[in-house]
Amino acid sequence: MAEHPISIGSGEIEQVLRDTELLPVLERALANFSSEGGGGGVEQPVRSTVPVAKYNGFLGVMPAYSAEDDALVTKIVRFYQTTSSSASSHHATVLLFDPRNGILKAVMDGRVITERRTALVSAIATKYLKRQNLDVLCILGAGPQAVSHYEIFTQMFPFKQVKVWSRTRERVEKFVKTVKGPVQMCTSAKEAVLGADVVITVTMATEPVLFGEWVKPGAHVNAVGACRPEWRELDDGLMKSAVLYVDSREAAMRESGDVILSGAEIFAELGEVVKGTKPALCERTTVFKSLGMAIEDAVAAKLVYDRWEVKNKQKS
Ligand code: NDP
Numbered sequence: 001m002a003e004h005p006i007s008i009g010s011g012e013i014e015q016v017l018r019d020t021e022l023l024p025v026l027e028r029a030l031a032n033f034s035s036e037g038g039g040g041g042v043e044q045p046v047r048s049t050v051p052v053a054k055y056n057g058f059l060g061v062m063p064a065y066s067a068e069d070d071a072l073v074t075k076i077v078r079f080y081q082t083t084s085s086s087a088s089s090h091h092a093t094v095l096l097f098d099p100r101n102g103i104l105k106a107v108m109d110g111r112v113i114t115e116r117r118t119a120l121v122s123a124i125a126t127k128y129l130k131r132q133n134l135d136v137l138c139i140l141g142a143g144p145q146a147v148s149h150y151e152i153f154t155q156m157f158p159f160k161q162v163k164v165w166s167r168t169r170e171r172v173e174k175f176v177k178t179v180k181g182p183v184q185m186c187t188s189a190k191e192a193v194l195g196a197d198v199v200i201t202v203t204m205a206t207e208p209v210l211f212g213e214w215v216k217p218g219a220h221v222n223a224v225g226a227c228r229p230e231w232r233e234l235d236d237g238l239m240k241s242a243v244l245y246v247d248s249r250e251a252a253m254r255e256s257g258d259v260i261l262s263g264a265e266i267f268a269e270l271g272e273v274v275k276g277t278k279p280a281l282c283e284r285t286t287v288f289k290s291l292g293m294a295i296e297d298a299v300a301a302k303l304v305y306d307r308w309e310v311k312n313k314q315k316s
Helices: 010-016 019-033 111-129 144-156 169-179 189-193 236-241 249-255 257-262 270-275 294-315
Strands: 006-008 048-052 057-066 071-080 090-097 104-109 136-140 161-165 198-201 220-223 243-246 266-269 286-289
Touching: 006 294, 010 104, 010 111, 010 294, 019 111, 019 270, 019 294, 057 294, 071 111, 071 294, 090 111, 090 294, 104 111, 104 294, 111 144, 111 220, 111 270, 111 286, 111 294, 136 144, 136 189, 144 161, 144 169, 144 198, 161 169, 161 189, 236 257, 243 249, 243 270, 249 257, 249 266, 266 270
Parallel strands: 006 104, 136 161, 136 198, 198 220, 220 286, 243 266, 243 286
Antiparallel strands: 048 057, 057 071, 071 090, 090 104
16 A cells, blocks of 8 residues: 555644643553553653764654553654754644554644643652642753743643743743743843743753752752753753652663763652652652653644544634
8 A cells, every 4th residue: 555644733733732632641651651561551762863064953863652652652853052043943843643553644843742742741740759848840942842831831830920931031921922822031040940840841951040049949840952972952950859750761871971981870760650659758858850852743643633533624
């Protein structure tokens, strides 16, 4: 049979992908991924990344299969270090295959899937690892990931104040216009972090932007950037004093500069906390080091495809 994949663009994905539907699907996928002995039916190697050094870029290939969702997907991500705040640093394409025969069913724009699934996984970590009172949210970075995290965190949690910092004023002003909700613009990362109950780092930093001495004891940190073994967002002080959770132990030991260079010990995978096989030590300062997993893209893309199919059947 010839392959005639359908193409699903970001506008259509925005219409069919609901955060409320994706959240439990991701939570289940994290638990399946972290099931002992591969019992969760998830196949996922660590991402293969090719540097495009001449242009300060990287191309990553992220395949995964979830037996429970019957989702066979590869995401191809490209990320570039750029000095322009108007150019996108990340591009992603998701390929969805028919797991029964390997035929390519759909080619999807990966932007919306990546933005929503990353912020929802940070929200899942926060749901389990936060302390009771959540008054102040701090976001370091003001790009697309900062926007999706702002949207999801202000919907899911009762924050009274959101503080945002980025290196350039221009970027923060663009962020404020995009999110439309209340935001306190900070002139330094320290000002944004002091007193925060939850801190999210979503920068393209290669040196630490978040220092342990600023972090309120018992706060929860979602560290989302720094996906290269030599890149940092968090300093050694925070990495070593906090209880460290990761999405994938194997990936963290291979890709995360914050984990590798600090020598911090990994306490658990987030999926182990979701399953209940490892505790959530909420009274301590906690860090969730997110690198992003292909299985998250796989289950999100399958959900998009299923909802897109229903919508198109209704139309015809
Ligand atoms: P953008 O490139 O659009 O945003 C980058 C932000 O980082 C801007 O606020 C920019 O500030 C800031 N920044 C850029 N370079 C530096 C630097 N050297 N030091 C400090 N700040 C810097 O990225 P996205 O919003 O798309 O992604 C944010 C991060 O999340 C990236 O690291 C990305 O790789 C990561 N990511 C992680 C995923 C996961 O699953 N864990 C999934 C997708 C992305 P300014 O312009 O003001 O200088």
